[in-house]
Amino acid sequence: MEQRPELILLRDYPEAMMRALSAQYAVHRYFDAADKDALVAAVGDRVRGIVTGSSIPTPRSLIERFPRAEIIACFGVGVDPIDVDYARSRGIVVTNTPDVLVEDVADMGVVLLLAASRQIVRGDRFVREGRWLAGIMNFTHRVNGGRVGIVGLGRIGCAVARRLEAFGMSVAYHGPRDKQHPRYRYYGDLAAMARDVGFLVLTCPGGPATRHLVGREVLEALGPEGILVNIARGSVVDEEALIAALQRRLIRAAGLDVYADEPRVPPALFDLDNVVLSPHQSSATHETRAAMGACTLANLRAYFDGQPVPNPL
Numbered sequence: 001m002e003q004r005p006e007l008i009l010l011r012d013y014p015e016a017m018m019r020a021l022s023a024q025y026a027v028h029r030y031f032d033a034a035d036k037d038a039l040v041a042a043v044g045d046r047v048r049g050i051v052t053g054s055s056i057p058t059p060r061s062l063i064e065r066f067p068r069a070e071i072i073a074c075f076g077v078g079v080d081p082i083d084v085d086y087a088r089s090r091g092i093v094v095t096n097t098p099d100v101l102v103e104d105v106a107d108m109g110v111v112l113l114l115a116a117s118r119q120i121v122r123g124d125r126f127v128r129e130g131r132w133l134a135g136i137m138n139f140t141h142r143v144n145g146g147r148v149g150i151v152g153l154g155r156i157g158c159a160v161a162r163r164l165e166a167f168g169m170s171v172a173y174h175g176p177r178d179k180q181h182p183r184y185r186y187y188g189d190l191a192a193m194a195r196d197v198g199f200l201v202l203t204c205p206g207g208p209a210t211r212h213l214v215g216r217e218v219l220e221a222l223g224p225e226g227i228l229v230n231i232a233r234g235s236v237v238d239e240e241a242l243i244a245a246l247q248r249r250l251i252r253a254a255g256l257d258v259y260a261d262e263p264r265v266p267p268a269l270f271d272l273d274n275v276v277l278s279p280h281q282s283s284a285t286h287e288t289r290a291a292m293g294a295c296t297l298a299n300l301r302a303y304f305d306g307q308p309v310p311n312p313l
C-alpha cells in the first residue's frame with residue numbers, strides 16, 4: 001500500500017477539513033504539539049507538505065526544518081507571513097485560497113465603512129444603556145453618494161468597489177500601476193487620492209512593499225471628515241499614527257478588521273468612540289471557511305496526484 005504523504009499542520013482548521021486531512025494524509029499537529037522540537041526531530045525528514053494559514057508565521061527558519069517539503073498550502077489568500085522567496089528557491093510549490101473568500105471580505109469592508117460612518121456600535125450602546133429615554137442620539141454622516149478611494153484594486157478591491165458603486169459612490173484607486181479601469185480614477189499618489197476622497201478602504205496585500213503605506217501624511221490628507229477602513233493587513237497602517245489621528249480627530253473615524261500584532265490590539269483603541277473594532281473576521285463565515293478548506297484540500301490533492309494545483313501562487 002502506498003505510503004500516505006506526511007503533512008505538518010501549523011494551525012487548527014475547520015472540522016471537516018481536519019477530518020479530510022486525517023483521512024487522506026499522515027498528519028502531524030505542530031500547532032498543539034507539547035514539544036514542537038521533538039515532533040520535528042521525529043517526523044521533519046518525512047514531511048512533504050506544510051499546511052499553514054494567512055495569519056501563521058511561516059519563516060525560512062521553520063521551512064528549513066522540513067528538508068523534504070514539496071508544497072506549502074496556505075489556508076487563506078494572504079501569504080505575507082510565509083517566506084515565499086525561500087520556498088521557491090527550494091522548488092517548493094506554494095498555494096493559497098484566493099477566490100472563495102473575496103465576497104465575504106468585501107462585505108466586511110462595506111460593513112465597517114457603514115458602521116464607522118453611521119456609528120452603529122455607538123447607537124447599539126446608546127439603546128442598551130437606556131440613553132434614548134433621555135433624548136435622541138447625535139446625527140451621523142451619510143455614505144451614499146460619497147467618494148471612496150480603494151488602496152489595492154485586486155479581486156477584493158474590485159468587489160468592494162462594485163458594492164460601493166451600488167451606494168452611488170464614485171470610486172478611485174491607488175496601486176503600483178494604472179489598470180486603465182473604465183470607471184475608476186487612478187491615483188499614483190496615495191496622499192493625493194486621500195485628499196480627494198471621503199473614504200479610504202485598504203484592500204492591498206500585506207508585506208514589505210505595503211508596510212506603513214498609510215501613515216501620518218496620508219491620514220492628514222484624508223482629513224477630519226475622512227474615514228479609514230482596513231480589511232487588508234495591520235502592517236499597511238502605521239498604527240501609532242492612526243491612534244494619534246483618531247485621538248486628535250485628524251480623521252473622522254476608522255473601521256478595523258486587522259491590526260499590527262494580532263490578537264493583541266492597542267488598548268488606546270478601546271477608549272475611542274470613533275473606531276469600530278472587528279477581530280479579523282472578514283473571511284470567518286461558516287460558508288467561506290468551509291470553501292477555503294475545500295480549496296486547500298484541492299490544492300494538496302492535485303499536487304500529490306501529480307496534477308497542476310488549482311491555486312498556485
Ligand code: 8YV
Pocket residue numbers: 053054055075076077078079101280282283284
Ligand atoms: C485568513 C486572511 O483567511 O485570507 C487571508 O489573507 O487574512 C484571513 O481571511 C484567516 O486569517 C485564516 O488564515
